Amino acid sequence: MTTNKDFCHDKDLVKSFNKLSKEEFLETYEYIDELEYNATRRKLNNNTKNMNEDYSISIPFSNEELEEMLHENKSFEWVFPTNENENVQITIHLYKEE
Secondary structure (H helix, E strand, O other): OOOOOOOOOOHHHHHHHHHHHHHHHHHOOOOOOHHHHHHHHHHHHHHHHHOOEEEEEEOOOOOHHHHHHOOOEEEEEEEOOOOOOOEEEEEEEEOOOO
């Protein structure tokens, strides 16, 4: 590849990456260099670290909004930018159980 970027976007490569040792992987996929392998390792380690962190959102609602939620189904959606130039979308659906 020689882009010196990671290959996290390629599901098949990542699957092999997780199964094989570094040496086996680089021998099997000769078109991927060690810099790309290391970049992928860093990104996957960082993603795993982020998944283990807890996140919370505080959402203030007025009494009127809370009362409205008791009687109507509601959906709320937020999109948060990340430092990886990607977005995380969170959608919450509140519905009245009958």
